[in-house]
Amino acid sequence: MMKYPLSLLAFAVLAVPATAQNTKPTHSWPQLGVEASIPFANHRGVRNFEPDGDDGIWLQDMRDRWYYGKIIGPCTGLNFATAIGYETRGTSSLDKFSAILVDGQKCQLESLVTSDKPPSKKQREKARAERRAAEKQQAETPR
Numbered sequence: 001m002m003k004y005p006l007s008l009l010a011f012a013v014l015a016v017p018a019t020a021q022n023t024k025p026t027h028s029w030p031q032l033g034v035e036a037s038i039p040f041a042n043h044r045g046v047r048n049f050e051p052d053g054d055d056g057i058w059l060q061d062m063r064d065r066w067y068y069g070k071i072i073g074p075c076t077g078l079n080f081a082t083a084i085g086y087e088t089r090g091t092s093s094l095d096k097f098s099a100i101l102v103d104g105q106k107c108q109l110e111s112l113v114t115s116d117k118p119p120s121k122k123q124r125e126k127a128r129a130e131r132r133a134a135e136k137q138q139a140e141t142p143r
Contacts, residue, residue, distance in 0.1 A: 029065065029114040036067055036114050041086050041094035050118040051078045053128055057100060058118040068115035075100065075107035 038045050038061050048060040054074040059067045071078070078084075078100070085101035086094050100107045118124070 028116070032114050032116060034114045035096060036112055037093040037095035038067060038112070039093050041098075042088055042092050045092075046086070046094065049084060051081060052118070052124060054078050057084075058115060059094070059112075060117075066115045066117045067112055069096075069100065069112045070110045071100065072108045072110045075102055076105065077103050078107065 038059060045061055046059050047062050047064075050058040052058065052068070054071075054076060056071055057069045057075075057078065059069060061067070081102050087099040087101060087106060088094055089097060094112065096109050096112045098109055098112070100109065119127070
């Protein structure tokens with residue numbers, strides 16, 4: 001009869017480290033906004049991506065580090081893409097000289113920099129609306 005409560009206690013003690021392991025924080029960079037490259041992008045080096053409208057993309061590498069890629073011009077369809085490809089121009093690293101492929105369209109990167117994880121979709125939409133309003137106001141201001 002005494003073995004049953006002890007085995008429950010042992011299970012509870014073993015379960016705590018496993019739970020703590022699953023809540024590891026994502027990697028944070030010593031400096032944000034620094035030009036970078038993602039090694040082995042063409043060999044599963046990129047784990048996840050989050051579009052930033054048609055203007056940019058957040059990419060997560062296999063070490064849980066985030067990068068932000070600014071795209072030259074709009075990349076139509078990126079905001080709704082469920083999969084993307086990469087053109088790394090003969091190397092295995094994704095960098096500012098690479099392109100993102102979306103539905104057969106090549107979207108050239110302008111830069112690829114270290115980043116925090118992407119903000120929520122709601123926060124991104126709010127920031128985009130504020131940016132467009134500021135651009136509209138600036139265009140309407142007489143010079």
